[in-house]
Structure formats: structure tokens, C-alpha cells
Amino acid sequence: MDSEEAPAQRPVTLDITVDDVIREAPSPEPTSQVPAKDYLLAQGESIDLGGEFATPQADSSASPLESLMDKLNDQMMESVMISDSPNNSEEEDVAPIDSFLDGDPNEENEGNTKYDTDEQAKCLTITTEIEVSTVQQNEDSEFKGTDETNIQEHFPPCMSSHPDRLSPSSPKCEEPTLEKGTHLKEEPVPVCTIFSQGKHPHSLIPDGFQPTLIKSPSFSLGSGGGTDEAVTPSKLTTPLVCQPSPSLSKFFTDNGQTNPASDFFDSFMAPSSFISVSNPNAEIAPRPKTPKTPIATTPEHQLSSLSFSTLSVPTANSAHVSVPTEFTEKHLPPFAQTVPALSQHLPSAPSSQSQPFNHLQAVFSGSDDAFAKAISLSEVDRRHDAWLPSEEIRKSLISVATQQYGPAYGETNRLTMPGLKFDNLQGDAVKDLMLRFLGEQAAMKRQVLTASSVEQSFVGLQQLISSKNWRAAVDLTGRLLTAHGQGYGKAGQLTSHTTNSLQLWFVRLALLTKLKLFQNAELEFDPFGDLDQLDLFYEFYPTIYPGRQGSMVPFSMRLLHAELPQHLAKPQEALDRLHNLKTVCLTILKNLEKCLAEDGSMSSLTEENTQESLKLWRSRLSRVLYSMANCLLMMKDYVLAVEVYQSIIQYEPQQRVQLLSGIGRIFLQIGDIKTAEVYFRDVEQACQMTDVNPSLTTCVLMNRAFVHLSQNNYAEAHAAFIEVLKLDPKNPVANNNAAVCLLYLGRLKESLGKLEGLVQQDPALYLHESVLFNLTTMYELESSRSTQKKQALLEAVACREGDSFNTQCLKLA
Amino acid sequence: MDVSQTKQEHLLALKVMRLTKPTLFTNLPVTCEDRDLPGALFGELMRDDPSTIKGAETLMLGEMLTLPQNFGNIFLGETFSSYISVHNDSNQVVKDILVKADLQTSSQRLNLSASNSAMTELKPECCIDDVIHHEVKEIGTHILVCAVSYTTQFGEKLYFRKFFKFQVLKPLDVKTKFYNAESDLSSVTDEVFLEAQIQNITTSPMFMEKVSLEPSMMYNVSELNTVTLQDQGVSTFGKMSYLQPMDTRQYLYCLKPKPEYAEKAGVIKGVTVIGKLDIVWKTNLGERGRLQTSQLQRMAPGYGDIRLSMETIPDTVNLEEPFDISCKITNCSERTMDLVLDMCNTSCIHWCGVSGRALGKLSPAASLSLPLTLLSSMQGLQTVYLMKWQVCATHFLWRISNEDDRREQRSSLGSSLGGIILVSGLSHLQVKRSRQRALTNIHPSDGVHQPEQITSAPQRCR
Numbered sequence A: 001m002d003s004e005e006a007p008a009q010r011p012v013t014l015d016i017t018v019d020d021v022i023r024e025a026p027s028p029e030p031t032s033q034v035p036a037k038d039y040l041l042a043q044g045e046s047i048d049l050g051g052e053f054a055t056p057q058a059d060s061s062a063s064p065l066e067s068l069m070d071k072l073n074d075q076m077m078e079s080v081m082i083s084d085s086p087n088n089s090e091e092e093d094v095a096p097i098d099s100f101l102d103g104d105p106n107e108e109n110e111g112n113t114k115y116d117t118d119e120q121a122k123c124l125t126i127t128t129e130i131e132v133s134t135v136q137q138n139e140d141s142e143f144k145g146t147d148e149t150n151i152q153e154h155f156p157p158c159m160s161s162h163p164d165r166l167s168p169s170s171p172k173c174e175e176p177t178l179e180k181g182t183h184l185k186e187e188p189v190p191v192c193t194i195f196s197q198g199k200h201p202h203s204l205i206p207d208g209f210q211p212t213l214i215k216s217p218s219f220s221l222g223s224g225g226g227t228d229e230a231v232t233p234s235k236l237t238t239p240l241v242c243q244p245s246p247s248l249s250k251f252f253t254d255n256g257q258t259n260p261a262s263d264f265f266d267s268f269m270a271p272s273s274f275i276s277v278s279n280p281n282a283e284i285a286p287r288p289k290t291p292k293t294p295i296a297t298t299p300e301h302q303l304s305s306l307s308f309s310t311l312s313v314p315t316a317n318s319a320h321v322s323v324p325t326e327f328t329e330k331h332l333p334p335f336a337q338t339v340p341a342l343s344q345h346l347p348s349a350p351s352s353q354s355q356p357f358n359h360l361q362a363v364f365s366g367s368d369d370a371f372a373k374a375i376s377l378s379e380v381d382r383r384h385d386a387w388l389p390s391e392e393i394r395k396s397l398i399s400v401a402t403q404q405y406g407p408a409y410g411e412t413n414r415l416t417m418p419g420l421k422f423d424n425l426q427g428d429a430v431k432d433l434m435l436r437f438l439g440e441q442a443a444m445k446r447q448v449l450t451a452s453s454v455e456q457s458f459v460g461l462q463q464l465i466s467s468k469n470w471r472a473a474v475d476l477t478g479r480l481l482t483a484h485g486q487g488y489g490k491a492g493q494l495t496s497h498t499t500n501s502l503q504l505w506f507v508r509l510a511l512l513t514k515l516k517l518f519q520n521a522e523l524e525f526d527p528f529g530d531l532d533q534l535d536l537f538y539e540f541y542p543t544i545y546p547g548r549q550g551s552m553v554p555f556s557m558r559l560l561h562a563e564l565p566q567h568l569a570k571p572q573e574a575l576d577r578l579h580n581l582k583t584v585c586l587t588i589l590k591n592l593e594k595c596l597a598e599d600g601s602m603s604s605l606t607e608e609n610t611q612e613s614l615k616l617w618r619s620r621l622s623r624v625l626y627s628m629a630n631c632l633l634m635m636k637d638y639v640l641a642v643e644v645y646q647s648i649i650q651y652e653p654q655q656r657v658q659l660l661s662g663i664g665r666i667f668l669q670i671g672d673i674k675t676a677e678v679y680f681r682d683v684e685q686a687c688q689m690t691d692v693n694p695s696l697t698t699c700v701l702m703n704r705a706f707v708h709l710s711q712n713n714y715a716e717a718h719a720a721f722i723e724v725l726k727l728d729p730k731n732p733v734a735n736n737n738a739a740v741c742l743l744y745l746g747r748l749k750e751s752l753g754k755l756e757g758l759v760q761q762d763p764a765l766y767l768h769e770s771v772l773f774n775l776t777t778m779y780e781l782e783s784s785r786s787t788q789k790k791q792a793l794l795e796a797v798a799c800r801e802g803d804s805f806n807t808q809c810l811k812l813a
Numbered sequence B: 001m002d003v004s005q006t007k008q009e010h011l012l013a014l015k016v017m018r019l020t021k022p023t024l025f026t027n028l029p030v031t032c033e034d035r036d037l038p039g040a041l042f043g044e045l046m047r048d049d050p051s052t053i054k055g056a057e058t059l060m061l062g063e064m065l066t067l068p069q070n071f072g073n074i075f076l077g078e079t080f081s082s083y084i085s086v087h088n089d090s091n092q093v094v095k096d097i098l099v100k101a102d103l104q105t106s107s108q109r110l111n112l113s114a115s116n117s118a119m120t121e122l123k124p125e126c127c128i129d130d131v132i133h134h135e136v137k138e139i140g141t142h143i144l145v146c147a148v149s150y151t152t153q154f155g156e157k158l159y160f161r162k163f164f165k166f167q168v169l170k171p172l173d174v175k176t177k178f179y180n181a182e183s184d185l186s187s188v189t190d191e192v193f194l195e196a197q198i199q200n201i202t203t204s205p206m207f208m209e210k211v212s213l214e215p216s217m218m219y220n221v222s223e224l225n226t227v228t229l230q231d232q233g234v235s236t237f238g239k240m241s242y243l244q245p246m247d248t249r250q251y252l253y254c255l256k257p258k259p260e261y262a263e264k265a266g267v268i269k270g271v272t273v274i275g276k277l278d279i280v281w282k283t284n285l286g287e288r289g290r291l292q293t294s295q296l297q298r299m300a301p302g303y304g305d306i307r308l309s310m311e312t313i314p315d316t317v318n319l320e321e322p323f324d325i326s327c328k329i330t331n332c333s334e335r336t337m338d339l340v341l342d343m344c345n346t347s348c349i350h351w352c353g354v355s356g357r358a359l360g361k362l363s364p365a366a367s368l369s370l371p372l373t374l375l376s377s378m379q380g381l382q383t384v385y386l387m388k389w390q391v392c393a394t395h396f397l398w399r400i401s402n403e404d405d406r407r408e409q410r411s412s413l414g415s416s417l418g419g420i421i422l423v424s425g426l427s428h429l430q431v432k433r434s435r436q437r438a439l440t441n442i443h444p445s446d447g448v449h450q451p452e453q454i455t456s457a458p459q460r461c462r
Helices: A004-012 A060-065 A086-092 A112-140 A217-225 A231-237 A246-253 A260-275 A300-307 A307-312 A322-338 A348-364 A369-385 A392-401 A430-435 A437-444 A456-466 A470-483 A497-512 A518-530 A555-568 A571-592 A605-635 A639-646 A652-671 A673-689 A694-710 A714-727 A732-744 A748-761 A768-784 A784-800 B039-048 B389-412 B428-441
Strands: A044-048 A191-193 B011-018 B023-026 B063-067 B079-090 B094-105 B109-111 B119-122 B126-137 B138-149 B157-169 B173-180 B190-202 B206-215 B219-223 B227-230 B232-235 B250-255 B271-280 B286-291 B296-299 B306-312 B324-331 B338-343 B349-352 B357-362 B367-377
Touching: A217 A246, A300 A673, A430 A437, A430 A732, A430 A784, A437 A784, A456 A470, A456 A497, A456 B039, A470 A497, A497 A555, A497 B227, A518 A555, A555 A605, A571 A605, A571 B232, A605 A639, A639 A652, A652 A673, A652 A694, A652 B063, A673 A694, A694 A714, A694 A732, A694 B063, A714 A732, A732 A748, A732 B306, A748 A768, A748 A784, A748 B126, A768 A784, A768 B011, A768 B063, B011 B094, B011 B138, B011 B157, B079 B094, B079 B138, B094 B126, B173 B271, B190 B206, B190 B271, B206 B219, B206 B250, B206 B338, B250 B271, B324 B357, B357 B367
Parallel strands: A044 A191
Antiparallel strands: A044 B173, B011 B079, B023 B063, B079 B126, B094 B109, B094 B119, B094 B138, B138 B157, B173 B190, B190 B250, B206 B271, B219 B250, B227 B232, B271 B286, B271 B296, B306 B324, B324 B367, B338 B357, B349 B367
16 A cells, blocks of 8 residues: 555646656656656746856957967957957957946946946055044144134134044945856756757856946946046045145134235135025125125124125124024014924024014115025025924024034034045146147147146136136035135034035035036045034024024935935935935925925915915926936836926926936837837927927927837938938037948048048037047048047147046047 | 957957947936926927927837847847948048958858959948857857958058957756657657756847747647637736746747657657757847757656556446456556556455466557456545545556566576566555656646646566
């Protein structure tokens, strides 16, 4: 009797899902020989489409290491897109895989990310070390006094650098799972190969990454091919760069009437104390260069200079601090119960303040426009500065306001103590390249503005920005911040902020981001924490900004802060921060819709003001959504990205066409042409609905061109781009794209001629990195003399572009 | 190839560039508000940048096309396109230029040049352009061999070659699994479910344009990857049909033997060819790839020589009340069989009728319907099963089937002693397991009717 044995066997017998192995089925005649389990079977088999690889070789770019076949020791194709003619064999060894311009979203960038984080880790450690050492160096020679507000005077200067804060968050390696074999989870299964040889694919994957998108161009130095980019973080290791630049130290150690530092200090601080209450932009431009008395140091002075606050609060000169509390006492009881959000006490100040204003206005009845202006400015301030800090901060701010002595002294951990983390970005990659390729004489001709060659003020800063000398502009912000006492090595020291100092920080960090120096930006952002610190709110400075409330940090800076991690391989963190911003925006909008003030307090907002505020906050919300969608796109989370882009349409209906086209392009990128066409049809409908607007028609044509392109129909795509050009002959995108299509049609010379012509005729439009990249690529393909032609481009660039030009697109390195 | 040849000697230069699809330039929006220090500057800078979308500058994905920046990866099934440019670097006219591009794979050598005729002459600074395309059909190392021969103006014949090596990688990992679903009550017509797991093992997202099963001649196929909602077929994979790197997706297909094969249960037997999967995908800007799997083979469920299937069976029966079932016995062997029905009672199930009854001769591929009556004296199984009655029935049938099998063994082996099977007291547990597997292996969410596995395989013991 087999009754005992049978149960053990039977699961197999009855199991309809038995994975079977074909090879083991010996004969098609199952009757007597085939084991019972064959009777009911389900096969799981792995169809190996290609076979297994014996050696991991993910992509061609990884394979230069492998030994080459003897007869193949000529140029290999692996990492080289363009192989060169005999003369240029040097050049072709430089794998272009690190090219900065990466538009290819379909190429995986993990590899690159990994690389970046490694690099980042290295750089961060290095800079941290330096940071500490230089802080110590500066201990003795610490120069203070540039920003002595009364607050700081109460504190002994805090010298301890905070090594903890400086230490970088350890970079995460995000892709450990990639190497896991994933199709081995089933039992050994037979392998059917289409082709005879088999290779195993797993080990390929890690190698397959192409550097893309996230990459910061300044980091390609190590791998790419050594451009002379001046400002790579690795350069920070050189002692010269780490220290305050000689020029700057001089700048501040000299004393005297003609000291440019004090000049500068005046021009910077004086407006800041004044502007802080009125519109900062309104008063900047014409600034007398003559040194002023340092009025900024005493709050009394400041207040007296604030004409309208003196007027509005008659007691301000004598007992300025008590004023808000006075109002508070009067108004608090009714408010305290109902007002949930930001600072229950201070809100009463402006609203109550505005009442006296109204009276005053009535009294003077238009005789003095300054009053009306001042009032509207305070409205604007309130609207723009509104913010919802965390509960803890909110409470602390209230206590600051009620205790009259603002800062809670013990709470240094809730204060930001920023300082420059590096100094002197100066550098001009274009000039460096010129030195290398065109000689010293040519390089001498290159004239760009530097931080020293412009007025040491906001005006100069704007000048540098608009002339695209962003590196110099960063330097200038560094100088201005140094004058404010937040210079190099000052991180971790108590300091105070003003509206303008934070604007400077914003500009500096924004420019670093624009220059793709993300690590540097992160380092300097670090002391600001999550931008939810006591001293980043006006309420913290009741004496300097009496009655003013809300965030001192401009919204744009918060956004920048939120976006930053996505460039540093931490997109999830970026998303978290962006979601926080979104929540705040939504809450404020909700408050406004309930006819409350932005912060949720009872308001006396006029209808007009509420509408203005709604408008502002809606635009901010849509900006945040844009950032989210962009971040998701970088993460290749296309589903969510498309969803978010779509949701923007309701806030920005005028961008409907652009957004729908953008979504369509995302689908094309994925390869889903059908869905893309659906969106493009929507675009066409939207265009038909509106009156014939040429730009919209170009949009439709452009979309068609992209569809043709995706269908491998380059001739039609080219024709469509040409159609666009008939409507809009100067359209740089259509011109460039038409040239690209020509190349795919095998018409290199034509394409090249076209692009060259464009660059010569209209350098303003076509000296763009994408166009130049295409042009240099074609040069390389066309002739062995590409280097000369690239140098000619370099000269063209040198005449027009500022120091922020990304030289990598010239592929000269 | 003469490698040592100094490179300057050649008047012509050969360059090759792989033409993957161009990419869309992305910009990096950094904005500020009018009230901020830069004022309108950032906005102006962005508007002046030709790569931004006018009117929506913060939209990162621009419209500017950029040429491929590196060779990238190439995968089996994709098309390898390449630009071949031969440029006259010299200042003399070169004659009789012949450019040949071959692709050497591990198994063959293909000529990819569009034309094989020689150019009569090439002036200085002029180019010969060629764009080659080749659908990659092999994995592993490929070598593009470009050979250029020409004559100088002094009549010197020169020749050089260049080799470009690249690896073709596997883009997908495909695993398949078959499920046999016996149509429990109707006939011996069997459906086969094929579950195919397709994994993207490339490093970029992949849009699956088409994944279809091309059945072999014996089967009809229906795809079970869409659900009909409001008269519209909606993909079970959601709105976006793309596969992120390392993502796996399961496709389900139902195969039905065509009637001419279905009726004869014996026909589909042993290893059969089911068909092959045809996969078309697209990546960046429509870069296309296509692959077919090899013929998927399936071991048809063996029914031995005798197959027994249920025709009717009540859902619920009352205790101690006789009930009728009918089953169908099919001879799957190639011999005529003489069948005897033995019925063995268990403690809870009792047969009504005569055991040891001869059922008569059954010729190959013929079947026989058999009405039977039985009754249950216990409910023991009910506590274990939801579908107790069916399962009980299965159990009994199973035993019958074993009986049959024994008979069959005797007759077919022609041996009076050898293959006698003692029907063991097969525990309910076994039946239960079978049932569970049958249930758990089919995902109700797939919208598939559940294959019923009523008949079990003959138990074979020595």
C-alpha cells in the first residue's frame, strides 16, 4: 500500500502550476515513463532573448577597459560617438559621454548620479575640512562691526564653528538594488534562446548608465576631459581659493575715509534700513556714492529714518518696542480666540496701524502722496511676506513680540548663522580656453565685467547679472555679504538678517544654481536649515521692523531651497519640500478665500487687496507646481509629472497650449506617439478656439514636426520645421531643429552650413549651448579640422558671452 | 588593416557617428519675483534664452533638439543607424573612391552600404555621406568595418579600414508560465492560459507599443490585458503603457485549441508549440525596437490513457440523499480499451450501483458518458471547504479515475500482475491542496473565469 507515500507525492501530482522543465520531459509519450508530475503541468520558462553574457559589459562606454582584439586596435566605437580621422585620434579618446547638455531623458542617469554623489562626497569632505581650519584662522583676525545691530551687541560673538552643521549629509547611493538578479526567483527554469549564444545580462546593468540630466557640468572635470572650468568644487581644495581672497581681505582691513569697504557698507546698509519698510526695489537705483554716517547701527536712527512709521506710531522714537504691545493689549482679546495662525499678537499691529494711517490719510487727504504710497507698500509687504511658519516658531515669535526683548537668548539653535562657504568664484572658463587654444594675446582681448569693475551695490550686481557674468555676480554678492558680517568663515556666528541681506543670499544661491554649482549652493544653504527659523521672520526684529511681520526670506528663495536637492540626487527630498510649499500656498489661498488675511488672522483687507493677494498666491502655487512637475520629470515619473503639468492649466489658463504641447513631448520622449498625438490634437483645438495667433500656429506645426520625427520621418519633420520658419523666420528652435533633421537625412554639409550661418548672422540667438553643441558635433563629424573651427566659435563666444558661459558645449577640452 | 601606417598619409578622413534619436534640450528654470533684488532680470534672461518655451519659461522640457552625445546603448531588436562621412582633408582631388561599410557579427558579415559603386572623384573639403541602418538581430559584439579605397591624383591606390566595435545588449527578460484550465463541465476542450512576464532590463523607460501572442496553428488566442469599461477597452496597466527600467509587467493570454483539434483530446499531447510573443517597444522620440520570442512550448497536460472529466455535478446536496453526477471518460490512448468500473465506498461517501460493472469497449479518442449516483453520509469536509460538494465530488471522481486507471493499466499492459494499483485512502488533504492551487494561481482580478481543475491525474504507484 502506498497510502503513506502518496500524500507526499500528490501535491506535485495535483498541482497544476508545477513548473516544468521541458528538457526533462524525455518523451512525448507519457504513458509509462513520464513521472506523474508531468500530467498536469504548467511550465515556467525563461525565454532568453539573447542569451547570457559571460562578462559584464553594459554599454560601450564602459568597455574601453576590455582588452581589444588585436586587429581592432584602431578606433573603437564604444565610448566614442564620433570616431575621428587619423589626425585627431587624441581627440576621440575623450569620450563625449560626459557632455553637459543632456536632454536625453530616456537615458538612465543613475550611473551618473552615483558618480556625482561620489564626487560630491569627496568635495564635501574636503571643503568641510577647510572650512573648519579657516574658521580657526580667522578667530584672531575676526573683523566685525559691519553689521552691528543692537541685537548682536548683546551676544558675545560666537566663535565656535559648528562642525556638525558643516558635515555634509552623507550622500546616498540610490541604486543598490539594480544589481540584483531579478529573474531568478523561480525555480531553475530552462532557457530557450533565440540565438545560440547565451550571456547573462545582470551585470550589465550598472554599467549601462549614461551620464545625463542631473549632472552638473562643473563636475565633469574629473571624468570628462578636463575643461578649465574655473569653479569646480574640487578647486576649493586649493588653499588659495579657500581663504578670503587677498583683495577682499585688504578691502576690509584698511581703514580710512576712502575705504571702499565703508563706502560699500554705507551704500548697502543705509538703504537696507530704509528699504526694509518700504519697497526695497523702489529706492535702490539712485544711490549717492558719498559715505554716509552709519545710521544703521542704532535702531533709533533707523526708526527716525522711517518716516511713516514714526508718523504712524508717535511714540516710536522714545519707546518703539512698546508700541506693538500697546496695540496688542488693546486688540488681543477679540483676536486671541479666533486667530489661529501666525503671531496672534503682532497681526494686530499692522491692521491697527493701518487704521491710524487711514486717519492720517484722511487728515492729509492726498496732500502727501507718500502716505498713500506707504500704505500701499505695507499692503504689498504683507502680501508678499506672508508665511505660515511651524507652530513652534509661531509661538516663539509671539513670545518675542510680547516680551519686548526680541530674541529668546538661549535659542541659538533656532537661529540661522549663515556665512559664505567659499570665496572668490572668479574665473572665466572662456578666457581659460582662449589662453589654451588661442594664446595669451587673444585671451587678453577678452573683456568681461568682474566684481571689481562694477559699482559695489545692487546696481552693479544687476549689471553683472544682465551681462551674464554670473560668476562675478556671485563674487559681488560675497563681498556684499561680507560687509554685512556674513562673509567667509562667518558661518556659525550669531548674526542678524535684513531684508536686503536675505535678498543677497537669494541672488547668490540662485546664481550658483544657474551656474549648476549645486554642491556649493547646498553648502551655503545649509545654515539656513529649512528656512523655518526665528530670525528669518520680521517679528524677530521688532525694533528694526516695527509692526512688520511675515517671512524675511523671499518666496523665490524658499522655492530655490526646495528645488535644490533634485540636482543633488535627492529628488525625493526636493519633492517633500515642494509639497510643503504647496501646502502653505494652498492654506493661504484658503484663508484669502475666506476673506481672512494670508496668515488666517482677521483682516481688514479691502476687496482689491484680497484679489491682489489671491492673484499673487495663485501664481506662486502654480510656480511650485511647475517645480514639482519638473522634478518629477527629472525623476522620470512621467505619470505624476503629466498629472501635475495638467493641473497647472487651471491656474495658468493662458499657458494651456504650451503645457499641453509639453505633455505631448513628454509622451514622445517615452515613445508613446499615440497619446502624444491626443494631446497635440487638444493643442490644435485650443488654437482654433482662439483667434489665429501666429505663435500658436507655430506651436501646432512644431508639434507636428515632432510627431514626424518620432515616426522616423525626418523629411516630413524637416518640412514642418521649414513651415514654422515661413511664419517666423527667426525662430531659433525651428532653425536649429531643421538643421538637425538635415543631418539625419544625410545632408551634413547643408546642415552645417545652415547652423554656421545662423550663428554668424544672429549670435545673440544662436550662441546658445544647445546650438553650439550641435554645431561642434557636426564639425567633428565633418572634418579633421574641427578644432580650428571650434576655436573660431570660441572667439565668437568670447566677444559676446559673459563668464557664465558653459564652455563644454564647444567640446574643446 | 595596416595599423602601423601613419595616419597623415591618407588624404581622406572617415568619421562615423551613431544616429540615435536627437534629444530635447531641458533648461533649468530659476525665477524670482519682481519684488526680489534681481527684479525682472531673471525673467528676461529666461525669455531671451532660445531654448525656453515662450510663454511658459518654467516648463523644463524645451523644444530644441540636440544631437546624440554619446554612443549610448544598443539593444537587440533596435535599429542601428549610423552616419558615415568621408571627407577629403587634402587639397587635391581624389578619385575612384569606394566606401564600404560591413557589419561583422559573431555569425555573419553584412554589407550595409547603400551603394557599392565608386565615386569618380572627390574635391578637397568635400564629403561623401552615407546613412546606414541595420536592425540588430544578434546579441553580443558587433564590429562595424568601414573600408575606404581611393586613388590619388598621382595614380597611387590607397586603402584603409576602420573598425568600430559595439556591444548589443538584451533589452527584455521574458518569462512564461502556462496554466491549464480544463473546462470542467462542458467538454474536453481545454483552454491554456499563458502568463508572460516581461521585464525591462535596459536603463531607460520603454513604451510597450505591442505585446501580442501569435498562436500556432492549433490555437486561437484572446488577450486578457484589457478590461472593458463603458464600452472602452482599458488597459490593465493603467494610463501610461511604459515600463521603467527593471519593471516587470505580466501579460495574460488565453489560448483555445481550434475546434478541429479540440474535439480530439488525444491530438494535443506532449510538447506542443503554443506560439510566440511579438513585442514592439519604443523609447526616446520613437526609437523603435522589436523582438519575437522563440516558439513557446508547452507540455500538454498528460491525461494518461484515460481521461475523466465532469459533465454535471450539483452544487449542493443534502446529507444522506442520493444525488447524480455524470462524467465523461475519454480514451486518450491509441488502443481500444475495455473498461471496468469499480466503486469503492469510503466512510462518508457511498456509491449507489453495482461495482465491478463492465463499461464495454472504448476505442481510441472515443468517449463515454457515465451517469452515477452516490450519497454522502458525512459532512466532514464541509468544515474544510467552501465548495465542499464540488470538492467531495472531485474526490470521488478521483477515486473512480484511479479505478479506471487501474483497469486501463491492466488492459494496456496486458499483464495480469504488474501494474495493479491499490487505491489508497487518498486523504482529503490532497484534494484540498489541489483545489487551493487551482484557486490561487488564477488571479480573479484578471477578469478571467477561473479554470476548474476537477479532474486530477491518475495516481500511479508501484
